[in-house]
Amino acid sequence: QKIVSHPQLCNYAKPTDFDFLKVIGKGSFGKVLLAKRKRDGKCYAIKVLQKKVILNRREQKHIMAERNVLLKNVKHPFLVGLHYSFQTTDKLYFVLDFVNGGELFFHLQKERTFPEPRAKFYIAEMASALGYLHSLTIVYRDLKPENILLDSQGHIVLTDFGLCKEGISQADTTTTFCGTPEYLAPEVLRKLPYDNTVDWWCLGSVLYEMLYGLPPFYSRDTHEMYDNILHKELVMRPGASTAAWSILQALLEKDHTRRLGYRDDFNEVKGHEFFSTINWDDLEQKKLPPPFNPSVESQYDISNFDPEFTEETVPNSVCFSSGQSIVNASVMEADDAFLGFSYAPPSEDSFL
Numbered sequence: 058q059k060i061v062s063h064p065q066l067c068n069y070a071k072p073t074d075f076d077f078l079k080v081i082g083k084g085s086f087g088k089v090l091l092a093k094r095k096r097d098g099k100c101y102a103i104k105v106l107q108k109k110v111i112l113n114r115r116e117q118k119h120i121m122a123e124r125n126v127l128l129k130n131v132k133h134p135f136l137v138g139l140h141y142s143f144q145t146t147d148k149l150y151f152v153l154d155f156v157n158g159g160e161l162f163f164h165l166q167k168e169r170t171f172p173e174p175r176a177k178f179y180i181a182e183m184a185s186a187l188g189y190l191h192s193l194t195i196v197y198r199d200l201k202p203e204n205i206l207l208d209s210q211g212h213i214v215l216t217d218f219g220l221c222k223e224g225i226s227q228a229d230t231t232t233t234f235c236g237t238p239e240y241l242a243p244e245v246l247r248k249l250p251y252d253n254t255v256d257w258w259c260l261g262s263v264l265y266e267m268l269y270g271l272p273p274f275y276s277r278d279t280h281e282m283y284d285n286i287l288h289k290e291l292v293m294r295p296g297a298s299t300a301a302w303s304i305l306q307a308l309l310e311k312d313h314t315r316r317l318g319y320r321d322d323f324n325e326v327k328g329h330e331f332f333s334t335i336n337w338d339d340l341e342q343k344k345l346p347p348p349f350n351p352s353v354e355s356q357y358d359i360s361n362f363d364p365e366f367t368e369e370t371v372p373n374s375v376c377f378s379s380g381q382s383i384v385n386a387s388v389m390e391a392d393d394a395f396l397g398f399s400y401a402p403p404s405e406d407s408f409l
Contacts, residue, residue: 069141069143069399069400069401070140070141070143070150070152070401071143071145072145072150072375072376073376074094074095074096075092075093075094075095075101075103075376076092076093076095077090077091077092077103077371077375077376078090078091078092078093078357078371079091079359079362079366079367079371080366080367080369080370080371081102081359081362081366081367082102082362082366083366084104085110085114086106086107086110086111086114086116086120087104087105087106087107087110087148088104088105088372088375089102089103089104089105090102090103090105090371090375091103091155091357091359092152093357099356100155100356100357101140101152101153101154101155102152102153102154102155102156103150103151103152103153103375104150104151104153105148105149105150105375106120106148106149106150106151107147107148108144108147108148108149108394108395109147111149111394112394117394117395120149120395120398121395121397121398124139124142124151124398124400126190126195133185133186133189134185134212134341134342134343135182135183135185135186135212135213135214135215136186136189136190136214136215137153137154137156137206137214137215137216138153138154139151139152139153139400140152140153140154140402141400141401141402142398142399142400143398143399143400143401144395144398144399148375149395149398153216154214155356156206156207156208156209156214156216157208157209157351157353157356157358157359157361157362158206158207158208158209158210158211158351158353158361159206159207159351159361159362160202160203160205160206160207160361161179161202161205161206161207161213162201162202162203162205163361163362163363164207164349164351165202165266165267165270169270170267170268170269170270171267171268172348173268173297173298173301174348175267175348175349176264176267176268176301177301177331177332177334177335178345178347178348179205179213179267180260180263180264180267181327181332181335181337181340182212182213182340183200183205183213183215183260183263184260184323184326184327184332185323185327185337185340185341186213186215187200187256187257187260187323188322188323188324188326188327190256191253191256191322191323192323196251196252196253196255196256197215197256197259198255198256198259199240199259200215200240200256200259200260200262200263201239201240201259201263202263202266204216205263207347207349207351207361209351209353209356209358210343210347210350211347211348211349211350211351212343212347238279238282238283239262239272239274239275239282240258240259240262240263240272241283241286242254242255242258242259242286242313243258243286243287243311243313244313246283246286246287247287251313252313253318253322254313254316254318254319255313256318257308257316257317257318257326258308258309258310258313258316260308260326261273261304261305261307261308261309262309264301264304264305264308265305265309268296268297268301268305269294269296269297273291273305273309274286274289287311291305291306291309298331300329300330300331300333301331303329303330303331304317304329304330304331307329308326317329
């Protein structure tokens with residue numbers, strides 16, 4: 058098996074450094090597996106992506122962006138951390154924090170809605186993470202419950218940076234159409250240029266779903282849902298405080314230039330009365346006790362993951378590449394396409 062790396066950088070990780078224990082998630086390019094580092098038994102979530110599929114769909118830019126974003130945001134309490142990235146002839150590997158409190162979505166489905174104080178806690182932690190990304194000129198673009206995990210204590214962790222757009226500052230706009238239909242902001246649907254404020258729209262959508270059990274403009278019929286997002290007024294519903302309703306209206310404002318966060322980004326959002334009870338410094342230092350504690354028994358506990366994934370057998374191929382000869386032209390193209398993908402941290406956490 059050929060590990061594609063620079064000969065001098067031998068502290069890159071490789072598949073055989075890990076025992077792959079369970080499948081804990083799946084995406085269009087590959088799987089996420091729970092893995093234990095053989096050296097010390099430490100648990101990681103390893104995202105294994107097929108180069109072939111990525112190249113066929115011309116997604117290598119997204120994947121490299123994900124790697125770059127993961128490297129930029131190592132130090133925020135509510136964002137998943139990247140430890141290593143490496144590649145074999147046919148696969149890419151991201152070695153990430155293993156976050157095992159389960160998807161927020163999983164808990165929301167079980168409980169249908171969250172009480173307002175619980176929703177506020179999660180939204181505040183998410184807002185803090187988004188504000189941090191924006192300060193690095195990164196727009197997250199894909200906030201949705203499946204990408205929001207809880208750690209073993211019950212704090213928020215945002216994952217999945219494949220749709221992030223690097224280098225977007227307040228003044229910049231971008232026009233790529235992507236994201237989840239339920240949460241798409243009107244300007245994205247209209248294929249208009251957009252900026253940081255798409256993230257504040259998504260935050261409003263997630264808050265609405267936590268309080269009411271469905272996204273704000275939801276319809277089973279996608280066309281109708283798009284139409285609702287573009288034209289339907291937000292109808293006031295009972296069951297939320299005036300402050301909660303006020304922030305929902307401010308975040309779910311169809312005209313992004315009038316949306317909360319347009320003028321002063323995160324500072325404007327955190328200044329809203331909905332958050333008047335939140336001490337932001339304490340929140341960011343994880344001093345505020347989470348409203349819900351996922352019952353997690355150990356670092357290997359996967360009870361909060363969907364059995365649909367965890368009961369699947371771990372494919373042998375994740376540990377070994379298909380051993381194609383490196384002279385193969387398509388493999389050369391793959392190596393080229395993902396040049397600079399591999400990453401090892403400064404030596405204190407290396408495999409040497």
